[in-house]
Amino acid sequence: MSLTVILSFVVTTIISALMIPLVIKAGNQLGIVAHMNKRTVHKHEIARIGGYAIYLSSLIGSALFLKADHQINAIMVAGFIIFMVGLYDDSHDLSPKVKLIFEVIAALIVIVYGEIYIKGFGYFPSDAMTFLSGIVTLFWIVGITNAINLIDGLDGLSAGISIIVLVTISMTSLLSGRSDIASLSLILAGSIMGFLFFNFHPAKIFMGDCGALYIGFMISVISLLGFGYNASTFFTLGAPIIVLMVPIMDTLIAILRRKIHHKKFSEADRGHLHHNLMFKLKLGQRKSVLVLYLVTFLFSLSSYLYYYNPTAGTILFIALMIMFEIFVEVTDMISRKYKPILTIVNIFIDSDKLPKIKFLDRYRKRRSPQKAMRDHLIIALCFLLVIVGVGYFMTSKDTPLPIKTETVQSPYTKSGDSELLNNIYARLDTSYKNKDEEDECQLVAAYFVCDYYTFVDKKKNEIGGVDYMYSEMVENFSQYAQTSFYSYKNQYPELEVLKYNIISYSPSKVTIAGLEDNDYYNILISLTFNEEIEGLNSTVNVTVVRVEDRYYVCGLDNA
Structure with a gap:
């Protein structure tokens, strides 16, 4: 940071x-x-x-x-x-x-x-x-x-x-x-x-x-x-939805609760999450607030964890949602009759303190001890099979069966292998497949400058980012680079771009011969390096042109 x-x-x-x-x-x-x-x-x-x-x-x-x-x-x-x-x-x-x-x-x-x-x-x-x-x-x-x-x-x-x-x-x-x-x-x-x-x-x-x-x-x-x-x-709205799960769920439950009780949505009540913690569970103000801080932190953690490990993030989220649902049912946040999970749980434990399914309760009262033992064994076996099935699904490394879908092949290549470039490329590939042209254009510029301004792991005459240049400009640009920025390569062989920030994105009036009718854009980007080079401006302006189904870099200027 x-x-x-x-x-x-x-x-x-x-x-x-x-x-x-x-x-x-x-x-x-x-x-x-x-x-x-x-x-x-x-x-x-x-x-x-x-x-x-x-x-x-x-x-x-x-x-x-x-x-x-x-x-x-x-x-x-x-x-x-x-x-x-x-x-x-x-x-x-x-x-x-x-x-x-x-x-x-x-x-x-x-x-x-x-x-x-x-x-x-x-x-x-x-x-x-x-x-x-x-x-x-x-x-x-x-x-x-x-x-x-x-x-x-x-x-x-x-x-x-x-x-x-x-x-x-x-x-x-x-x-x-x-x-x-x-x-x-x-x-x-x-x-x-x-x-x-x-x-x-x-x-x-x-x-x-x-x-x-x-x-x-x-x-x-x-x-x-x-x-x-x-x-x-x-699709990435899922991330903020998870982090904002506490206020979102509280709002949705309030809408449902007031609808069931024939109240206006604008009519306030004491049925919110914090009220239930404070009054029904008798935690008081300070403890109720700290509990909701913790719940929000755990939902945020599941979202953040998903970035590194989707399986772990998903498991944490599902566990939190189950506990959240049980809390809603125990505190009657929606209504006294809304208790689906507690009712299902009571099928296994048969408690008089939990809601029951009427026809099952009548069956249980008529059955013999031998049938009761058989039913318990069947329930235990089903429960065990569910656990084994879920565990196998979560840990299985087998390749899934192929599904016939139309594959969209990205025209962009990955020329670098740093964490930053890998991240940009993954986002670029997704943007291309989702037809998010604005994001795709900006990421092409970002990939180009982050690769171009990085010397680490570059071969003797290798120029970074040229795979993203318009093909007819590559030769002249490579010659220019060798006599300008890449003249620093021997002096700063470990130079690397650590991160970038897109400052602005706007249409450009620049054109190149033969592509006068194409769309051009200026992307102003600031760069953060791992070491300083005297006289090097960390803010650059990249000009990008759209040709057929992809974007190409056609200009670079130190802003």
């Missing part, structure tokens, strides 16, 4: 922590406080505009550590709208419908102007793909925005969970060289951390809707930027 990324977290933490006492004083003087009612768990009035410090410190951090482009600008504009709506709601109370309208407007700014949306619907026609992507993205942003707001019910709960989620996003982003996403995540995480010092039980301030809605909105958008896996594809 680079010093700049860490510094972004530290600086925003300090700024936020210094602002909070002033915000507390302002909230009390203006009367923007949380009043006691039958749902609240606090014992006195507390200022509820802590989101003001979170927003302002994250804004300052973004100005200090991020380079603006159309995506960052879209996020900042939309984030401002969400923050102002939440701030107005904290002081005047807005109806849920009005808040939803502004949430949709903010989401559309990100989708349309910022061009941040879920991709990977390549198997649909282009028009249907764009429409479907936009709809799913809209629901994702609005859903996560409100999920974080709904779980903001105990001191430090929403803030702590958000920090865990954002740190996980930053770590997975750094694994694939996306330090821009990592910085954006930690800027927000630091802003929340400074607030959490004053919000953990007993809280001196609440974040309010201005904080909860803003944090939820930013997390939803940051996850769309890539989450460290193959950038912004439909």
Whole structure:
């Protein structure tokens, strides 16, 4: 993790922590406080505009550590709208419908102007793909925005969970060289951390809707930027869904519970996860919050672990979901009648304290001791067979039976063998197969510069990245490279690119002879090396051209 990324977290933490006492004083003087009612768990009035410090410190951090482009600008504009709506709601109370309208407007700014949306619907026609992507993205942003707001019910709960989620996003982003996403995540995480010092039980301030809605909105958008896996594809939403499982499940259960009991979704109750931990299990505020921190951490761990070991990550996730479901049934979070797993478990243990299947219960009362013994043996055998089958499936190394599918052959080659290049190539191959052209274009530029600017393991006259150059330019470019950058090779034989950061991506007006009608793009990339070379600019501009079904590098300039 680079010093700049860490510094972004530290600086925003300090700024936020210094602002909070002033915000507390302002909230009390203006009367923007949380009043006691039958749902609240606090014992006195507390200022509820802590989101003001979170927003302002994250804004300052973004100005200090991020380079603006159309995506960052879209996020900042939309984030401002969400923050102002939440701030107005904290002081005047807005109806849920009005808040939803502004949430949709903010989401559309990100989708349309910022061009941040879920991709990977390549198997649909282009028009249907764009429409479907936009709809799913809209629901994702609005859903996560409100999920974080709904779980903001105990001191430090929403803030702590958000920090865990954002740190996980930053770590997975750094694994694939996306330090821009990592910085954006930690800027927000630091802003929340400074607030959490004053919000953990007993809280001196609440974040309010201005904080909860803003944090939820930013997390939803940051996850769309890539989450460290193959950038912004439909299938990689699984990663942020897993990390955000606590607020997502709490929201879905709340919708189902209120539907069953014929209540409006906007009608608050004490049936949330944190309420059940605090009141039904009698853990109190502090222990309830720490338990949900731990659960969020374990879900985050399963997502992070999946990056290295899909089997281990999947096993941990399934185990957590089973325990989560049992908790929901034991605490009657949905209803007293909803207990599918406990009912199935009771088939084996036959307890009077657990729900039973009526026809099985009548059968058991009529059967003889010999039949009861036979039934137990059959159940035990079936249970053993299930365990053996699952174990065999998880550990089997046999090659699966071939499935007749249409194979999409990537035109790109892997010319390097470093961890960074392997990672870029894997993402590039996936982007090509998913027809994610924007991501494919950027990854071609990234692979080229990371290979070109690395001397380690290069042969005497070998020039890195030339496999990604337009063929008619390779010879001239190789000659130029030998007399320019590659003249440093004998002096710095161990030079290697450790990571890269794509600063901007935009159409280019550059053209080359014979390809005047093709599409060209400029990708500005910053590089981090393992050693310094005096006079070498770490920021480069790569020009890429699309020819038939792939992209080629056709220009390189030190920015």
